[in-house]
Amino acid sequence: MTVFDRVKKLADKQGISINTLEERTGFSKNYLYSWKKKVPSGNNLKVIADYFGVTTDYLLGRTDNPNPIQERVPDDLDKMLDNAMTFGGKPLTEIDRAAIRAYIEGRQSSK
Known part of the structure; x- marks a missing residue:
């Protein structure tokens, strides 16, 4: 599972689209989709982790436990x-x- 897949799963749980998440977190349109093929910078990963209240380790797939x-x-x-x-x-x-x-x-x- 990629970082994007985990972010998408969290967004779906909250009933928001990736585009809405990008707007709320200040990322440009379609930026999060680029995470399908690359690992984001630590700062950007932290923004998403803080938004959802999960750890960066969860987003990176180092653990299946978000908290x-x-x-x-x-x-x-x-x-x-x-x-x-x-x-x-x-x-x-x-x-x-x-x-x-x-x-x-x-x-x-x-x-």
Whole structure:
């Protein structure tokens, strides 16, 4: 599967055409179609990955999982926080746990 095939699949899931995607991301008309035969630059690949909320590795075919971190974080994070200690060797407080979880999940802490 080419980079273009993966982009087309993602566009189809959102019910948009490749031309619409090009307009929304600022690419020239038919630019994404050129990805059928060539690998895009890193910056352009990142634009599309950010638009769809997937990894560039997914677009490049290095993984079939578009969001590997999002699927792993809840289970692994809970286990990590259960075993985590402060710098002084004391268990984390609930406030510390919430702040760490928010940071790792990419949202603002509610301190």
